[in-house]
Amino acid sequence: MGPPVNTASTSTAHPQRIVIATRESRLALWQAEHVRSLLQKLYPACKVELLGMTTRGDQILARPLSKVGGKGLFVKELEAALLDGSADLAVHSMKDVPMQMEPEFSLVAIGPRELPLDALVSSKYASLADMPPGAVVGTSSLRREAQLHARYPYLAVTPLRGNLDTRLRKLDEGQFDAIILAAAGLKRLGLGERIRAVLPAEDSLPAAGQGALGIEALASRADVANWVAPLNDPATAACVRAERAVSRALAGSCEVPLGAYAEVRAGSLWLRGFVASPDGSRMAHAELTGGSADPEALGLQLATELRKQGAAEILAALGS
16 A cells, blocks of 8 residues: 555654545545645645545445445545555545544544535425425435425435435436535535525534544554644534534434534534434434533533433434
8 A cells, every 4th residue: 555654753843744545536535635735835845645545435336325334434444544554644524434433543633614504406496495296306314314304205315325426417317306415515626506505404404524624643643633733623623523422422333314513603612413213203403502612511411402302212213
């Protein structure tokens, strides 16, 4: 997998070479290139390289993610490159990072967030409300599916896999009347004009970490943590850590219909969450406002509130 990277001591303030492990989809490469450009501005003399990799999540496209191991399939090979020294860090969409991370790894920075909401993409309809009974909506997400079933029970929701370009091609070929994607990915790839409507959080609460980029490294690599520390955005990091705490407390590593979304308002975190049955027939909602100093504690508090609203029974029925 290439020569070992420079694992210089933590006393080296400016790195000589940094290798970034990344998936090879167009969006993943954009994200890695974005982080590379930021690092090159910080360290002009540093050679920053990309190590492109194909993950199992990219290979298994015929079945829904929830049936084949969840979004962790997108990060395992990248983590292997960190372990064997082929790469110093990996760049991820935070919504793809498993809630339960192995102790060898650490999220060393979370960058500023792009628009974290879901987007409707359709050449036929301007909104979900415009769609007639039986119209076909494609999504890869149990979270989106449950909310669609709850709010628009007359629509047909079907699985949609593949990278962003593949999903758009399937829509354009007429396999779906509309698809729902993360607005952030479309905007980052210059495809914002494909968005017919941005779905408000009240209609489609985002996934934990949606729209944010995370940088992962070995927990033992204090040098890497120091290198990328300037890329961390404290407000985004607080929101994402609160959201991930909700998901971790309720779902662990399981794939369940769950959303968690935090916003900074007047210096506090406004955190909302839900857990639902896949068909949307049962749904527990809760929200809290609290300080940003301990976002994980706020997330755990919201998870407790969701259990009081029926989340435990919903999760038990899912076999979680």
